[in-house]
Amino acid sequence: MTTRTSRTDKPVDAPTRVLVTGGAGFIGSAYVRMLLGPHGPAGTTVTVLDKLTYAGTLTNLASVLPDPRLTFVRGDICDADLVGRLAAGHDQIVHFAAESHVDRSIDGGAAFVVTNALGTQTLLDAAVRHGVRTFVHISTDEVYGSIAEGSWTEDRPLSPNSPYSASKASSDLIAQAYHRTHGLDVRITRCSNNYGPHQFPEKVIPLFVTRLLDGLDVPLYGDGSQIRDWLHVEDHCRGIELARTAGRPGRTYNIGGGTELTNRELTGLLLEACGSGWEHVRHVEDRKGHDQRYSVDWSRARDELGYLPRHDFTAALARTVAWYRDNRDWWEPLTS
Ligand code: NAD
Numbered sequence: 001m002t003t004r005t006s007r008t009d010k011p012v013d014a015p016t017r018v019l020v021t022g023g024a025g026f027i028g029s030a031y032v033r034m035l036l037g038p039h040g041p042a043g044t045t046v047t048v049l050d051k052l053t054y055a056g057t058l059t060n061l062a063s064v065l066p067d068p069r070l071t072f073v074r075g076d077i078c079d080a081d082l083v084g085r086l087a088a089g090h091d092q093i094v095h096f097a098a099e100s101h102v103d104r105s106i107d108g109g110a111a112f113v114v115t116n117a118l119g120t121q122t123l124l125d126a127a128v129r130h131g132v133r134t135f136v137h138i139s140t141d142e143v144y145g146s147i148a149e150g151s152w153t154e155d156r157p158l159s160p161n162s163p164y165s166a167s168k169a170s171s172d173l174i175a176q177a178y179h180r181t182h183g184l185d186v187r188i189t190r191c192s193n194n195y196g197p198h199q200f201p202e203k204v205i206p207l208f209v210t211r212l213l214d215g216l217d218v219p220l221y222g223d224g225s226q227i228r229d230w231l232h233v234e235d236h237c238r239g240i241e242l243a244r245t246a247g248r249p250g251r252t253y254n255i256g257g258g259t260e261l262t263n264r265e266l267t268g269l270l271l272e273a274c275g276s277g278w279e280h281v282r283h284v285e286d287r288k289g290h291d292q293r294y295s296v297d298w299s300r301a302r303d304e305l306g307y308l309p310r311h312d313f314t315a316a317l318a319r320t321v322a323w324y325r326d327n328r329d330w331w332e333p334l335t336s
Helices: 026-035 080-088 102-107 110-129 163-182 204-213 233-246 263-274 299-305 313-326 328-335
Strands: 016-021 044-050 070-074 092-095 134-140 185-191 193-195 218-221 227-232 252-255 259-262 281-284
Touching: 016 026, 026 044, 026 233, 044 080, 080 110, 092 110, 092 233, 102 110, 102 163, 110 134, 110 163, 134 163, 134 233, 163 185, 185 233, 193 233, 193 313, 204 218, 204 263, 204 313, 204 328, 218 263, 227 233, 227 263, 227 313, 233 252, 233 299, 252 299, 259 263, 263 313, 313 328
Parallel strands: 016 044, 016 092, 044 070, 092 134, 134 185, 185 252, 193 227, 218 281
Antiparallel strands: 227 259
16 A cells, blocks of 8 residues: 655655756766666666766666666757756655866866756756755865865865856755755755766866776876875765765755875876886976866765775775776767
8 A cells, every 4th residue: 555745746665866967977876777777776767867978878878778767858958948948756866967077167167057057956946846855066175276285074065166166156045945944855965086987078087098008198297296086976966875865955065086196196107007107297387267176075065974985995906997997989989
């Protein structure tokens, strides 16, 4: 026998219907593969809404596309009619869709403001109007700006520096506003730099690896002294899942990986992993407004959600490099 909840009028033993935006991109597809994988939650159906921009590809979902629990919808998160229809049929939204590359935002910020700010607001509005129970917003550590020493806690005021991070900070603040104004159960995650398979080869690790595998030079910004914390995409997805299933309404959770490296140190590791030398490194003019260091304090996610990164960086980086070596058919069409 089933009973019904007042908010969604959904039988309580019916599957949880999760709408995943940007689910054909790097992190979103890893999250969908996790949800529908052997260790994923029982009784969950997934709809992916993705525009399939240059950064999204259905090949990222190839292993799960035949699964009857998955529906794919090609569309734009700024399309209010479409988003409204989808929100009406879902219990939860996990929102990854974004323009995500800092360098592109420096060349032109308009698409970033439209997708990241307006697109997020369009989704939040639909979530309120159609009684979506939980909205998980995927933000970034870049919203805090640069930090010389120590690590940011979630209460630190946002101070983004690039058009990308400013557009993400906008969406982060709009999401908080929908919680405070409308009481929507919004949960925000702010993670550090992700790495792993299926990452579009414009981000530093896949860019360097694919170029080195082709015997090409790699461009290192400035003196390479900028510091980033590296987080395996599967650890990130587990953190998001903990926020979705065990997080608190209105709460923000930093998700870190625990491996801080200068870009120069990272370059050395990638050269070694690809069997290349420093003669392949070309020093290029520094990125405009380049943040010197990001570092998140993720003790809240650890203490409240039981989050701990599981991947050992050295071993996981080696597996990532091996994945790009073994999957040229995935990245060659994207780099040509
Ligand atoms: P990605 O660029 O690989 O994927 C983005 C996806 O969103 C693509 O599939 C794209 O087609 C889709 N998309 C873009 N605009 C859309 C629109 N208007 N409507 C519908 N779909 C659209 O990005 P990613 O690296 O997977 O990042 C996912 C999320 O995580 C983003 O919100 C990003 O800001 C955040 N994030 C990423 C990192 C990282 O290291 N990659 C770090 C912190 C936060």
